[in-house]
Amino acid sequence: MIGQILFTIILLVGAGYFISNIQKAIRNIKLGKPSHRDDHKEQRLKNMILKAFGQQKMFKRPIPALLHLVVYLGFIIINIEVIEIVIDGIFGTHRILSFMGGFYNFLIGSFEFLATLVIVSVTIFWIRRNILKLLRFQSPEMKGWPKKDANLILYFEMVLMTAFLTMNAADYKLQVLHYGHYYFKQGIVGSFPISKFLYNILPDNPESLVLIERGAWWFHIIGILVFLNYLYFSKHLHILLAFPNTYYAKLPPLAKFENLESVKKEVALMMDPNADPYAMPVEEAEEPDRFGARDVFDLEWVYLLNAYTCTECGRCTDVCPANQTGKKLSPRKIMMDVRDRLEEVGKNIDANGEFVDDGKSLLDYISKEEIWACTTCNACVEECPVENDPLDVIIAVRQYLVMEESAAPSELNMTFTNIENNGAPWQYSQMDRLNWVDED
Amino acid sequence: MSEKIKVRTMAELAAEGKEPEILFWVGCAGSFDDRAKKITKAFAKLLNKANVDFAVLGTEESCTGDPAKRAGNEFLFQMQAATNIEVMNSYNVKKIVTTCPHCYNTFKNEYPDLGGKYEVYHHTELLQSLLQEGKLKVEGGAYKGIDITYHDPCYLGRGNGQYEAPREVLHQLEIDIKEMKHHKENSVCCGAGGAQMFKEAEPQKEEIFVFRTREALETNPKVIATACAFCNTMITDGVKFFNKEQDVKVLDIAEILEQGIKED
Ligand code: SF4
Ligand code: SF4
Numbered sequence: 261m262i263g264q265i266l267f268t269i270i271l272l273v274g275a276g277y278f279i280s281n282i283q284k285a286i287r288n289i290k291l292g293k294p295s296h297r298d299d300h301k302e303q304r305l306k307n308m309i310l311k312a313f314g315q316q317k318m319f320k321r322p323i324p325a326l327l328h329l330v331v332y333l334g335f336i337i338i339n340i341e342v343i344e345i346v347i348d349g350i351f352g353t354h355r356i357l358s359f360m361g362g363f364y365n366f367l368i369g370s371f372e373f374l375a376t377l378v379i380v381s382v383t384i385f386w387i388r389r390n391i392l393k394l395l396r397f398q399s400p401e402m403k404g405w406p407k408k409d410a411n412l413i414l415y416f417e418m419v420l421m422t423a424f425l426t427m428n429a430a431d432y433k434l435q436v437l438h439y440g441h442y443y444f445k446q447g448i449v450g451s452f453p454i455s456k457f458l459y460n461i462l463p464d465n466p467e468s469l470v471l472i473e474r475g476a477w478w479f480h481i482i483g484i485l486v487f488l489n490y491l492y493f494s495k496h497l498h499i500l501l502a503f504p505n506t507y508y509a510k511l512p513p514l515a516k517f518e519n520l521e522s523v524k525k526e527v528a529l530m531m532d533p534n535a536d537p538y539a540m541p542v543e544e545a546e547e548p549d550r551f552g553a554r555d556v557f558d559l560e561w562v563y564l565l566n567a568y569t570c571t572e573c574g575r576c577t578d579v580c581p582a583n584q585t586g587k588k589l590s591p592r593k594i595m596m597d598v599r600d601r602l603e604e605v606g607k608n609i610d611a612n613g614e615f616v617d618d619g620k621s622l623l624d625y626i627s628k629e630e631i632w633a634c635t636t637c638n639a640c641v642e643e644c645p646v647e648n649d650p651l652d653v654i655i656a657v658r659q660y661l662v663m664e665e666s667a668a669p670s671e672l673n674m675t676f677t678n679i680e681n682n683g684a685p686w687q688y689s690q691m692d693r694l695n696w697v698d699e700d
Numbered sequence: 701m702s703e704k705i706k707v708r709t710m711a712e713l714a715a716e717g718k719e720p721e722i723l724f725w726v727g728c729a730g731s732f733d734d735r736a737k738k739i740t741k742a743f744a745k746l747l748n749k750a751n752v753d754f755a756v757l758g759t760e761e762s763c764t765g766d767p768a769k770r771a772g773n774e775f776l777f778q779m780q781a782a783t784n785i786e787v788m789n790s791y792n793v794k795k796i797v798t799t800c801p802h803c804y805n806t807f808k809n810e811y812p813d814l815g816g817k818y819e820v821y822h823h824t825e826l827l828q829s830l831l832q833e834g835k836l837k838v839e840g841g842a843y844k845g846i847d848i849t850y851h852d853p854c855y856l857g858r859g860n861g862q863y864e865a866p867r868e869v870l871h872q873l874e875i876d877i878k879e880m881k882h883h884k885e886n887s888v889c890c891g892a893g894g895a896q897m898f899k900e901a902e903p904q905k906e907e908i909f910v911f912r913t914r915e916a917l918e919t920n921p922k923v924i925a926t927a928c929a930f931c932n933t934m935i936t937d938g939v940k941f942f943n944k945e946q947d948v949k950v951l952d953i954a955e956i957l958e959q960g961i962k963e964d
Pocket of ligand 2: 572573574575576577591592595643645648650
């Protein structure tokens with residue numbers, strides 16, 4: 261009975277804390293400016309199914325894609341077992357779903373195979389990161405917490421899967437020994453294709469076996485709750501956010517940049533000689549939009565969602581021509597910077613009830629050197645498995661630097677002047693535009 | 701090749717009360733850059749040969765604003781767009797063809813929302829359909845045995861999903877493209893986009909054009925084909941960097957087609 265109460269409390273606390281963290285993430289994402297991504301619902305839905313559920317983009321690199329799919333499916337499917345664990349835990353039953361008979365055996369048996377595959381895949385992932393030292397996991401932005409985060413998750417999965425198999429093995433042995441309520445009249449319940457190999461390693465003494473079985477059972481469920489609550493602090497949030505993120509992702513053509521609404525208004529005024537600048541409706545005149553992005557508040561919320569969804573896989577950086585030629589720009593770091601700053605702002609709000617100016621901005625995280633190195637080639641956007649758009653963030657910061665601070669590199673200022681004066685980025689006269697026809 | 705190119709301006713035609721079927725937008729590089737002007741001429745000759753009813757804006761043409769927009773100067777971009785749209789709408793322009801993927805992208809994707817709605821073609825797209833319709837006929841085998849690779853411009857390929865038109869033109873010339881390791885959606889930028897063309901690069905190990913040209917040269921080509929004047933400049937610099945300018949030519953799809961066309 262005490263066990264049941266304890267279990268229920270742990271379950272409620274775990275779920276409650278998880279929900280409050282998710283609410284916090286949603287609150288933070290909503291700090292962004294409005295995004296207009298409610299169009300093309302069908303196309304977006306399809307995109308979500310293909311890219312998030314089907315992990316289509318992962319398959320550009322088949323080996324990690326396959327391993328990732330195993331871990332993902334394995335993890336989700338094995339968690340069906342959690343339904344049984346929860347019911348057993350609350351009502352003090354044992355293997356309540358075993359009435360399903362043959363199907364139940366089939367399920368437990370496949371869970372065991374999957375668990376083993378997950379352990380194998382996760383081990384390979386660990387080796388790739390820590391022994392083979394794949395280049396994209398060694399960038400400067402991966403030092404410290406991001407690296408620990410990635411490994412921690414791998415350990416988590418290994419331990420959880422091992423606990424699951426150990427639990428089954430002890431249970432199986434107890435069933436064979438006809439011990440207490442572990443004994444089912446109908447014979448062996450569940451099938452244990454993998455864990456039966458642990459039979460001989462386990463002690464023969466039923467009391468110790470019960471201890472092991474119970475221990476692994478508690479460990480498994482508490483582990484899952486801890487994992488759930490760890491998500492918010494980790495790049496692993498993508499297992500949830502990949503779905504909305506791919507839904508709201510930029511639709512092709514990728515080279516299309518939105519035209520800033522705030523600028524449209526100003527240009528309309530400039531172009532129309534009859535417009536009276538003072539005749540603007542009052543509510544619009546109130547607070548002029550800042551051009552571009554200085555801080556997370558200035559970004560559309562989609563990019564804040566992008567930042568939370570980023571898996572820190574570094575595929576974007578891997579294909580970035582600026583990064584590949586040794587420049588400081590790394591699109592992954594751009595996404596991570598947005599998240600770090602957003603977290604900082606979130607903590608600020610938690611502490612003060614509302615955001616209190618801390619004298620910082622996104623520009624304390626992202627340097628101009630990074631911002632100006634981008635060729636806007638869209639390779640990062642094309643590559644990202646969760647359809648993030650680091651390029652749009654870069655452009656938003658450029659817009660701020662140019663239009664609010666006039667802080668473009670001097671050559672670019674010259675280019676702007678040329679375009680303004682001669683209608684070309686170089687210093688040629690517009691009157692010479694047709695010279696090519698008669699030249700040889 | 702000193703045959704005279706026939707080019708009329710929109711203003712001349714308007715004075716005669718005429719409107720051409722299509723506007724050829726030459727672009728800044730195409731108007732002023734010595735190398736790019738050759739591409740412009742090759743394309744104009746092809747238009748002449750196919751008897752396409754076209755005109756240019758000439759001195760009324762101005763930068764689309766693409767470099768300004770990519771560099772964050774949205775204000776300047778929208779000013780340029782407004783001016784250009786005013787000019788084009790005053791001539792009642794319906795269709796545009798351009799040899800520049802950046803101009804192409806702004807017209808196709810960014811001008812409509814600002815009041816400039818046109819049917820927009822990249823020159824490789826128009827050339828492909830002229831070949832298909834039989835308005836241009838190729839001399840088979842002109843490129844036999846010549847190894848050619850093709851570099852996808854970002855704003856045509858990945859940015860607008862147009863991978864096939866330039867390749868199709870090359871196929872018509874019976875050219876078997878030797879693809880680079882990274883091509884189509886995985887293509888690597890030449891380094892010019894995003895206004896990089898107009899500024900020094902940030903501290904780096906090497907130039908992007910060197911990086912990209914290395915991969916192009918790995919296919920052992922005689923010709924590196926591309927479909928953008930900026931890519932052309934960058935890769936030409938890359939070829940010089942590797943001291944290969946004697947062996948490897950960098951040519952636009954229009955130039956390649958122009959040399960392989962059947963004279964009647
Ligand atoms: S768009 Fe910019 S950040 Fe993204 S891959 Fe290209 S150069 Fe790198
Ligand atoms: S932005 Fe996308 S590709 Fe880049 S690290 Fe994040 S998830 Fe990976």
